[in-house]
Amino acid sequence: MTMTHDWPGERAILLVHGIGDAGPDDYTDLVDAVEKALGARAQEFAIYELYYNFINNWFKDKTALATQLQQARMLFSSGVNDPELSETIAEYAGDVLWPVLSRSARAAVREAYLLQLKQIVRDGISAGIDPASQKITIIAHSLGCFYTYEVLHTAATRPSHTLQPYTDGVRFDNVILMAPPIQLIRRVGETLGAVIPNRNELAACAEGGLQLPGQLRKGKMTLSARNWVSMTGELDPVGGYFFHRRASWAYTDIAGQVSIVDPQSLLAGITSKADLVNVLRSSLSEKKKPVLTIDNPHSWLGYVTRHEQELLQWLTA
Amino acid sequence: MAHRLIHLLIVVALVQPATAAAQEAVTLRDIVAAMEEARTRSKLAREIDAELVAHLDVLRTSGMLDHTAPALAEATRIPRMSAIARTASGTVPQKVVVALYEVKGLRNNEVRDALEAATSVEEARRVLAPVTAFQSAQLDLSIEDSERVLRMYERKFGPASARLNGIEVLLNYTIQRLPGFGPNAASEPGPLEVIASYSPTYVTYAGGEPRMVSLSEFGLRHYFFGDRWGGSGLGGVIRPAYMTLGLAVASEDDGALRWPWRGEARLGGFVSWGQVKVAYVAGDNQRLMVSRQFQIVPWAF
Numbered sequence: 001m002t003m004t005h006d007w008p009g010e011r012a013i014l015l016v017h018g019i020g021d022a023g024p025d026d027y028t029d030l031v032d033a034v035e036k037a038l039g040a041r042a043q044e045f046a047i048y049e050l051y052y053n054f055i056n057n058w059f060k061d062k063t064a065l066a067t068q069l070q071q072a073r074m075l076f077s078s079g080v081n082d083p084e085l086s087e088t089i090a091e092y093a094g095d096v097l098w099p100v101l102s103r104s105a106r107a108a109v110r111e112a113y114l115l116q117l118k119q120i121v122r123d124g125i126s127a128g129i130d131p132a133s134q135k136i137t138i139i140a141h142s143l144g145c146f147y148t149y150e151v152l153h154t155a156a157t158r159p160s161h162t163l164q165p166y167t168d169g170v171r172f173d174n175v176i177l178m179a180p181p182i183q184l185i186r187r188v189g190e191t192l193g194a195v196i197p198n199r200n201e202l203a204a205c206a207e208g209g210l211q212l213p214g215q216l217r218k219g220k221m222t223l224s225a226r227n228w229v230s231m232t233g234e235l236d237p238v239g240g241y242f243f244h245r246r247a248s249w250a251y252t253d254i255a256g257q258v259s260i261v262d263p264q265s266l267l268a269g270i271t272s273k274a275d276l277v278n279v280l281r282s283s284l285s286e287k288k289k290p291v292l293t294i295d296n297p298h299s300w301l302g303y304v305t306r307h308e309q310e311l312l313q314w315l316t317a
Numbered sequence: 318m319a320h321r322l323i324h325l326l327i328v329v330a331l332v333q334p335a336t337a338a339a340q341e342a343v344t345l346r347d348i349v350a351a352m353e354e355a356r357t358r359s360k361l362a363r364e365i366d367a368e369l370v371a372h373l374d375v376l377r378t379s380g381m382l383d384h385t386a387p388a389l390a391e392a393t394r395i396p397r398m399s400a401i402a403r404t405a406s407g408t409v410p411q412k413v414v415v416a417l418y419e420v421k422g423l424r425n426n427e428v429r430d431a432l433e434a435a436t437s438v439e440e441a442r443r444v445l446a447p448v449t450a451f452q453s454a455q456l457d458l459s460i461e462d463s464e465r466v467l468r469m470y471e472r473k474f475g476p477a478s479a480r481l482n483g484i485e486v487l488l489n490y491t492i493q494r495l496p497g498f499g500p501n502a503a504s505e506p507g508p509l510e511v512i513a514s515y516s517p518t519y520v521t522y523a524g525g526e527p528r529m530v531s532l533s534e535f536g537l538r539h540y541f542f543g544d545r546w547g548g549s550g551l552g553g554v555i556r557p558a559y560m561t562l563g564l565a566v567a568s569e570d571d572g573a574l575r576w577p578w579r580g581e582a583r584l585g586g587f588v589s590w591g592q593v594k595v596a597y598v599a600g601d602n603q604r605l606m607v608s609r610q611f612q613i614v615p616w617a618f
Contacts, residue, residue: 058474063486101490103499104506108470111504115463122456130442130449132425159418160395162459167418168452169425197494217422 001051002112002119007127009044011135011173012120013315016050016113018142018179018238018300019096033301034139037308041316046123050116052147055108059098096143100188103197106150113151114161121163121170132169137176137315138225141300142238145180145252146204152213152224153203166215166222174314175225178303179232179239182210183252210254223256227314231260231307235297262306268293339446340454345389346382347447349373352420352428355444359431369423375416381409386447390454393417397462397503424448466505469542472558473506477547479538479559479610484513510538512563517573519596519606529573530606532596534587536563557591565596567604 005012013034015027027049035042098105124134140148152175155163163170182204189196189205199205203213214223230252232239240251241261253259270276283290296302304311356369376382384392393414395401424445432441442449472478481489488511493499497509517531540559541547547558565587569580585598592610597603 055470055474058471058476058478061476061480062474062478063481103493104470104474107500107504107506108467108474111463111466111470115460115467118456118460118463122453122460125449125453125456128442130425130429130445131452132429133438133442154398157400158398159401160397160399160459160462162452162455166426167422169422169429197490197499222426 001054002116003048003051004119005046005048005123007046007124007129010124010129010133011044011315012046012048012124012137014048014050014116014120014136014138016138016140016144016148017053018140018144029301030304033304034311037304037311038315039312041312045315046120048116048120050113050144052109052112055105055112056098058108059102059105099143099146100185100192100196103201106201109147110151110154113147114155114163117151117155117163117170118161130169132171134170135173136170137174138172139174139176139178139304139311140180141178141303142298143181145177146182146185148175148177149180149182149210149213150203156213156215156224164215165224166217170224171222172225173317174227174229176229176311176314177231177252178300179236179298180230180252181238181240181250182254183240184238184250186210187249210252212254212256227258227317228254228256229258229260229314230254231262231303233262233264233297233303235264235266238298260307260310262303264295264297266294266297268295340386340450340457343386343447343450344382345376345379345384348386348420348451349376349382351445351447352424355424355428355432355441358444359428359435361427361431365423365427369420369428372416372420372423375412376420379410379413379416381413386451386454387457389417389451390458394458397466397505421448421452469506472542472547473508473510473540477558478540479510481510482514485511488513506540506542508540508542510540510559512536512538512561515577516594516608517575519594519608521571521604521606523571523602523604528571530567530571530598530604531573531575531577532587532598532606533566533577534561534563534596535566536561536587554591554593559589559591561587561589561594561610563587565598567598569600569602571602571604 015030015034017027031047031049034047038045099109120136121131121134124131124136138148152172155161155170156165158164159167162168165171185202186204189199189202193199196202196205204210212223212225212228214221232241232251234241234244237250240247240249242250246261267276270279279290352369352373356366361369381389381392392409395414429441429445432444436444489498492511493507497507498511499507501507512534514534515531516534517529519530519532521528521530538559538561541556543556545552546556547553548556563586565585566577567583567585568575568577569583581600583598583600583602583604585596585603587594587596589595589610594608594610596606596608598606
């Protein structure tokens with residue numbers, strides 16, 4: 001499921017999803033939002049989407065995780081038979097379980113991601129742009145940020161993948177992580193200890209803490225990304241915030257990153273008591289039900305929409 | 318306006334995409350010449366220039382000047398997941414591999430920057446195109462390699478692979494740290510899987526009639542990752558995706574859904590070639606049996 005594109009210019013974007021089943025149609029709204037942010041300049045970009053959930057599905061189906069959950073749920077919840085719900089829970093639970101508990105799942109997803117990066121660079125060369133001149137941006141969300149971190153560390157330190165920042169000139173213009181759980185996974189790794197097999201294989205669990213990926217050559221570090229951005233929201237637990245408070249054990253803080261924390265409220269458009277009072281008053285006067293919409297603090301679309309200006313600035317620099 | 322258009326057309330013609338044909342046309346001699354031209358047309362810092370000269374000298378005396386870009390990429394391949402520039406076979410001296418990778422690095426950084434500053438982006442791209450062609454050939458090999466490894470993972474874990482029951486999931490989770498079971502240093506999947514299953518669908522012929530026999534199986538599954546293995550049809554029968562081997566335990570009586578450990582258990586062994594299984598248990602009621610690999614109840618047996 002590797003994408004290949006003709007490049008209209010010198011620029012490309014790779015979108016990397018998080019938890020959940022992402023098929024060819026699932027990126028549509030996000031691509032639309034990114035193109036809207038770029039405006040007239042969107043036509044300069046080749047936009048790629050990373051599909052790796054098919055690998056998670058291999059492991060889910062081979063181990064019959066959905067069936068296991070269904071049987072466990074029936075055992076513990078008065079025999080309620082809901083295979084569809086179990087399938088959904090298995091889908092989401094598996095996405096988090098496999099990279100943590102299965103060395104093979106980790107390696108397979110990493111390989112699929114590396115393959116897509118190689119194809120992007122190859123497409124750029126086919127368009128007449130040498131790798132050092134290619135302007136590639138990665139925008140990742142949620143668990144996709146974890147995979148991005150892992151893959152870029154591998155790419156930077158393994159010459160066989162021909163994606164090293166100095167030797168191969170593959171330096172990403174931007175790596176933009178939205179709600180990254182990297183520190184959260186590191187902390188889970190420390191807590192679970194030996195339960196996680198070969199933890200030292202994970203860059204997120206490396207001794208020395210989290211570091212920006214790069215290639216060290218003759219004492220000089222060439223970073224994999226020129227601009228590394230980590231953004232989260234005050235209500236997004238995946239990004240390390242719980243009810244407006246930062247949890248240092250869960251918040252991804254890498255030296256050298258550009259850090260952004262979005263103020264968030266659970267109710268859309270309501271950030272104060274006065275806002276709420278106004279909504280209730282107008283609903284009373286119009287004799288209608290108040291319209292109160294819950295904002296999903298973890299929504300990828302939300303992050304992209306809130307940062308249209310910055311995305312345009314970063315991606316077209 | 319026309320003058321600018323003609324200039325643009327000339328630049329476009331000179332900056333050729335790295336197609337397969339373009340790769341084949343480029344040799345190490347061209348790469349060395351390109352870097353030499355870049356060196357003479359730009360102002361490199363003295364230590365960078367000295368470094369480049371030294372590496373180019375190594376490449377000139379490598380005996381590989383007529384190697385095309387794809388052949389050069391193949392000959393200087395570094396083992397998967399290796400952190401250092403050294404070929405697996407050692408047929409190409411390490412100093413040549415290092416020189417080639419260092420020249421590539423200089424092309425993508427100091428030399429490119431200096432040449433662009435001295436000329437233009439388009440001219441730098443044109444001059445350094447042979448190195449880009451070599452890099453493109455390396456990428457093609459690396460892409461093929463990633464696809465190969467993903468096919469291996471699909472063979473072992475994909476939709477056509479053997480399903481695991483709950484006990485097997487736990488055993489294989491525990492044992493994945495051992496060589497052969499989890500990924501190796503090159504991040505390729507290990508070929509082995511632990512089997513601990515109950516199979517109630519073996520068939521034998523005894524006492525003048527066909528009978529079902531239930532077995533417990535304990536052993537190993539070995540996946541075959543070769544390209545010619547694991548297909549469908551007759552080819553898939555002759556060269557299947559996997560084989561299994563191990564200890565078989567049956568109860569003293571024949572029959573389906575019998576607890577194998579009941580009474581005086583009969584011991585023996587089983588082997589499978591793909592999905593076709595054959596087992597033998599010894600004892601007073603010795604039996605030779607056949608079956609097929611599949612799960613009747615997911616996650617159970």
